[in-house]
Each structure stands twice: as C-alpha cells, then as structure tokens.
Amino acid sequence: MFDPLPHYEQRQQRASRPRSQDKSALNLVTDRSCRICRDLSVDGSDAAARGLTVRARIAITVGVLLAVAFAGSLSARRVPAADEADQPLHQSEGVGNPPDLDAWRQLEQRDGLAPYPFAPPGAPNPTGGLFQFGGSGGTSFGGPDLGVPFVEWRSSMMRQRAAIDAAARAALEARFALDCRTDPHATMSRGKPLPIGPTARLPKGVASWEAYAARSPDEIRSADDFPWKPLDHPLQSTAHMLFPAQWTRVHGEHERFDVGFDLPDCYLPEFPPALYLTTHLEMGDVSRGVEITYANYFNMFNGILTPEQLDGLRLLVTPFQTTWFNVTHHRVTSAPSQGVSCFSCHVNGHTNGAIELAPDSRPNYARLRVDTPTMRGNYAQILLSSKRSIRTMDHFSEIEEYFDGDTTLLAAIGGRDLQKAQSNHMGDFNSIIDFPPAPKLDPLNRLIRSAATPGELRGEAIFLSKGQCAACHPPVSHFTDQTMHDLKAERFYPGRPEGPIKTFPLRGIKDSPPYLHDGRLLTLEDSVEFFNIVLDTQLDADEKKDLVAYLRAL
Numbered sequence: 001m002f003d004p005l006p007h008y009e010q011r012q013q014r015a016s017r018p019r020s021q022d023k024s025a026l027n028l029v030t031d032r033s034c035r036i037c038r039d040l041s042v043d044g045s046d047a048a049a050r051g052l053t054v055r056a057r058i059a060i061t062v063g064v065l066l067a068v069a070f071a072g073s074l075s076a077r078r079v080p081a082a083d084e085a086d087q088p089l090h091q092s093e094g095v096g097n098p099p100d101l102d103a104w105r106q107l108e109q110r111d112g113l114a115p116y117p118f119a120p121p122g123a124p125n126p127t128g129g130l131f132q133f134g135g136s137g138g139t140s141f142g143g144p145d146l147g148v149p150f151v152e153w154r155s156s157m158m159r160q161r162a163a164i165d166a167a168a169r170a171a172l173e174a175r176f177a178l179d180c181r182t183d184p185h186a187t188m189s190r191g192k193p194l195p196i197g198p199t200a201r202l203p204k205g206v207a208s209w210e211a212y213a214a215r216s217p218d219e220i221r222s223a224d225d226f227p228w229k230p231l232d233h234p235l236q237s238t239a240h241m242l243f244p245a246q247w248t249r250v251h252g253e254h255e256r257f258d259v260g261f262d263l264p265d266c267y268l269p270e271f272p273p274a275l276y277l278t279t280h281l282e283m284g285d286v287s288r289g290v291e292i293t294y295a296n297y298f299n300m301f302n303g304i305l306t307p308e309q310l311d312g313l314r315l316l317v318t319p320f321q322t323t324w325f326n327v328t329h330h331r332v333t334s335a336p337s338q339g340v341s342c343f344s345c346h347v348n349g350h351t352n353g354a355i356e357l358a359p360d361s362r363p364n365y366a367r368l369r370v371d372t373p374t375m376r377g378n379y380a381q382i383l384l385s386s387k388r389s390i391r392t393m394d395h396f397s398e399i400e401e402y403f404d405g406d407t408t409l410l411a412a413i414g415g416r417d418l419q420k421a422q423s424n425h426m427g428d429f430n431s432i433i434d435f436p437p438a439p440k441l442d443p444l445n446r447l448i449r450s451a452a453t454p455g456e457l458r459g460e461a462i463f464l465s466k467g468q469c470a471a472c473h474p475p476v477s478h479f480t481d482q483t484m485h486d487l488k489a490e491r492f493y494p495g496r497p498e499g500p501i502k503t504f505p506l507r508g509i510k511d512s513p514p515y516l517h518d519g520r521l522l523t524l525e526d527s528v529e530f531f532n533i534v535l536d537t538q539l540d541a542d543e544k545k546d547l548v549a550y551l552r553a554l
C-alpha cells in the first residue's frame with residue numbers, strides 16, 4: 001500500500017532546503033550535462049561502437065535540457081526584499097493605500113456629526129437622539145459572551161429599566177401629545193377605532209400647521225423644532241425585537257427585563273388582526289379573531305391550504321432562537337427562551353406593531369428603527385425590504401433577521417437553518433396573504449363614484465394631483481412604485497441622513513398604524529402633515545381632511 005507520509009516529508013525537506021543547495025544542484029546538473037554533451041560530440045563510427053543510436057542520443061539530449069530547465073527554475077526563486085515583507089500575500093495594495101489604515105480611519109468624513117459613542121449592550125441612549133452621530137463603529141461583529149455572570153447582567157438591567165422606560169416616554173411626549181384620541185366612526189377591519197391626530201406638538205409661537213408648512217426648510221432646521229425627527233429604539237445599544245404591551249400581556253415569554261415598549265397600544269394595529277387569503281375571498285377573515293399559533297395552525301387550516309402552504313405556515317409559527325431570545329446567557333428574558341416565530345411580529349400575516357432595528361448597517365447606533373411591516377399583499381411587491389435587495393418571497397423567508405444580520409452570533413447561539421424547499425413553502429403561504437377588502441375601490445384601485453363620499457372623491461383628486469402622492473404611490477400597482485426614495489428629511493433637522501427607503505403600499509393603510517418606516521407618524525393626520533411639509537404641497541386644512549378621508553377608504 002502506498003504510504004504518502006515519506007513522500008510528504010521529502011517534499012517538506014526540499015521546500016525547507018537552503019537556497020545555496022539549489023545553486024549546488026544547478027552546478028551539478030550543469031557539470032553532468034557538459035560531460036554528456038562531450039560524449040555525444042563523437043563521430044558516428046565511435047557512437048556506433050558504443051552502441052548508441054540516433055534515437056537514444058535524442059532522448060538523452062531532451063532529458064538534459066529538461067534537467068537544466070528544472071535547475072534554472074530553482075535558481076529563479078528569490079527572497080522578497082525587506083521592504084516587501086509587509087505586503088499582503090505579496091500582492092499589490094492598490095492605489096492610494098495609506099501606510100497606517102487605523103490612522104486613516106480616524107480621519108473619516110462625518111459631515112460635521114459627532115462620532116458614535118462607545119455603547120456596550122445595556123448602555124442607555126444618549127440624550128438628544130442618535131441622529132446627531134455619524135461615521136463608523138469599532139467592529140461589525142458581536143459576541144455571545146456577556147462579560148459578566150447572567151445573574152449580574154439581569155440585575156443590572158432590571159435596576160435601570162425604570163429610568164430607561166421613563167426616558168423613552170419623555171422623548172416621545174416632548175414631541176407628541178399621546179392622548180389616544182380615536183374616531184368611533186372610523187375603525188380597522190376588526191373594529192378597533194382609528195387613532196386620530198395630528199399628535200405632533202405644534203411648535204410654540206406658530207398659529208397653525210399651515211403656517212408652519214409655509215416656512216422654509218432652513219427656517220425649520222435653524223429653529224430645531226421639527227417634531228418628526230427619527231425615532232430611536234428605547235435601548236438601542238442592546239436593541240433587537242421589542243414587543244408592545246398588547247402582545248406581552250398574552251405572551252409573557254417575550255417580556256424583556258431590560259426595557260419596555262414605548263408607544264401606547266392605541267396607536268398600534270388591532271390584535272389579533274384579520275387574515276385574508278387570495279384563494280378564499282368568500283371566507284373573508286379566515287382567522288375570525290383567533291391568533292394563529294403552532295398549537296392551532298393545523299386544525300385551523302387543514303382543508304383550506306395546500307400541503308406546501310400548510311408546511312409554510314407551520315414554519316412561520318415555529319419559534320426559533322434569536323440574538324436575545326434564546327436558551328443561553330446572552331438573553332433578555334428571565335427564563336431561557338424558546339425564541340420567536342415570524343408570526344410573533346407578523347401576527348396572522350399582518351403586524352402587531354413590534355419594533356426592531358434594520359440589520360443593514362453598523363454600528364447599532366447607526367441602524368434605523370423599523371416598525372414591523374404587514375405581510376398583506378406581498379404578492380404584489382417586487383422590493384420586500386426597506387433598504388436591502390430582497391426580491392422574492394422565498395428570499396424574504398430565508399433572510400437572516402433573527403440575529404440582526406450577524407452570522408457570528410447565529411453560529412454561536414444556533415438559529416434557523418432552513419433548506420431551500422422550506423423557505424419556498426413559506427413563500428407559498430406568504431404569496432396568498434391578501435389586502436383587506438376595499439369595497440369603494442374598482443379593479444384599478446380608483447374610487448367607485450357611486451360608493452364614495454364627496455370628501456373621499458375630493459381626497460382622491462388631491463392624491464392624484466396637488467398632493468403629489470401618486471408619484472410614488474400609483475393606485476394601479478396597489479399604491480407603490482416598487483422602488484426607493486430619499487425624502488431628504490434631514491433638511492428640516494440637524495442630523496444624519498437616512499437615505500433611500502422603500503415605498504410601502506397604501507392598500508389597507510388604516511389597519512397599519514403607526515406610519516413611516518420607524519413609526520414616527522402616529523396617525524394618518526400626522527402622515528398628511530409630514531408630507532405636506534416635506535413635499536411642499538401647501539395643502540389647506542380642508543384639503544388635508546379630505547386626503548385623510550380618502551386614505552381611510554383604501
């Protein structure tokens with residue numbers, strides 16, 4: 001049997017042989033070749049006497065040349081010069097490479113913003129909002145070790161939670177009147193009254209929102225009184241999924257000991273929400289007020305879904321480990337957690353208003369707060385993420401959200417490891433979740449004149465023209481243009497730009513408060529006021545009222 005070990009050892013010895021030995025080998029081969037050449041230079045009769053044929057002489061000559069070439073290749077090896085010792089893999093470093101990359105990083109451009117402060121998990125949010133910082137962080141990676149025993153970590157977080165929650169509430173109340181006003185005549189699909197606004201506090205000395213909208217962006221920015229600045233996670237250093245009170249009252253397993261939810265339930269979607277299926281419009285709300293869970297999904301949907309769709313629903317209600325909801329010490333629940341499921345946030349294929357940070361940036365302080373979007377009507381969308389290129393529903397199902405985009409934590413703690421067929425099944429179910437009924441809309445999503453009120457019809461006209469809404473929310477494609485836009489809201493406050501954000505559909509929008517990607521627009525009235533300022537549409541009070549009436553009809 002062939003034993004590779006001696007051959008490996010011989011190769012290692014040759015590789016480690018000093019360069020002087022290579023030169024000796026070259027001299028030896030050269031010397032022997034010269035003697036063979038002298039032997040071959042004899043005349044034909046002498047060669048015949050020695051028994052050498054022409055064919056033999058040719059073979060010897062080729063062998064000598066090959067030997068000389070091999071020896072030459074050995075001599076061609078060279079030791080890198082001293083100034084090349086630090087070159088990565090002996091490759092070019094490229095144009096403009098600085099001698100000290102760490103020093104170069106310190107000179108990064110931040111457009112006048114302060115650098116991000118060091119913020120280990122549990123560090124309270126800095127006052128003034130995280131939009132005042134910019135640039136890079138220390139590392140892109142997290143780690144599964146807390147650095148302290150779990151009991152000490154939990155006690156420390158519990159001691160500061162009251163102060164964390166109070167600071168988050170104060171930050172909201174400084175900008176919004178959280179009085180939970182509702183309209184009993186305007187409800188969501190299952191009957192929850194709609195919150196009404198605007199909740200934003202009109203800056204002091206301003207007579208009306210119309211007068212405020214007449215100010216230039218520079219005036220508003222200089223006064224630093226724009227109420228719709230970006231919202232932060234109440235504990236952004238730790239961040240991760242944060243569930244509203246209406247959810248944790250039922251699902252105590254998701255109550256965190258370090259921070260509580262900041263928005264009142266009155267500004268959130270109804271719980272549990274309705275579920276509509278494109279394959280069974282005749283059934284209306286298929287869930288009929290029941291929250292779909294792992295315990296009941298099969299008996300609820302056996303005979304309604306295909307086997308693939310049923311398996312996809314199974315995976316959507318199956319809990320998986322996450323960064324901070326798991327069985328390790330790296331968690332924010334008192335007891336070890338089984339994790340969360342897709343439907344823990346996207347309950348019944350809709351949303352319960354839970355928040356997270358978008359996993360598309362670092363450090364944590366640079367990540368945008370995101371309100372859980374609905375899964376309704378995903379079949380009609382091409383872009384399925386606020387910033388990332390997620391283009392299919394199976395891709396949407398398999399993306400890494402559970403560990404905030406940190407694959408090192410996923411490997412350390414253990415998370416979802418779905419096969420392609422499984423994510424396809426999840427996409428199969430996702431693709432039949434429908435928008436809620438809109439009896440006043442025709443097949444092209446235009447108002448049916450005989451069914452709409454005069455105010456709604458006037459609102460539609462504003463939506464399509466003066467309000468400039470349809471430029472990004474065309475009715476025929478479920479009120480989304482399938483792309484991203486940068487509102488450049490930083491024109492109105494001194495802070496970090498947020499950049500382009502996906503255009504979300506407006507079908508069924510009354511069921512999905514709060515609005516904008518981070519939920520800073522608590523009501524439809526706030527949304528109209530915000531865009532009236534940002535787009536400079538100069539709508540009057542009656543026009544804004546009609547526009548809200550129209551949005552409720554979608």
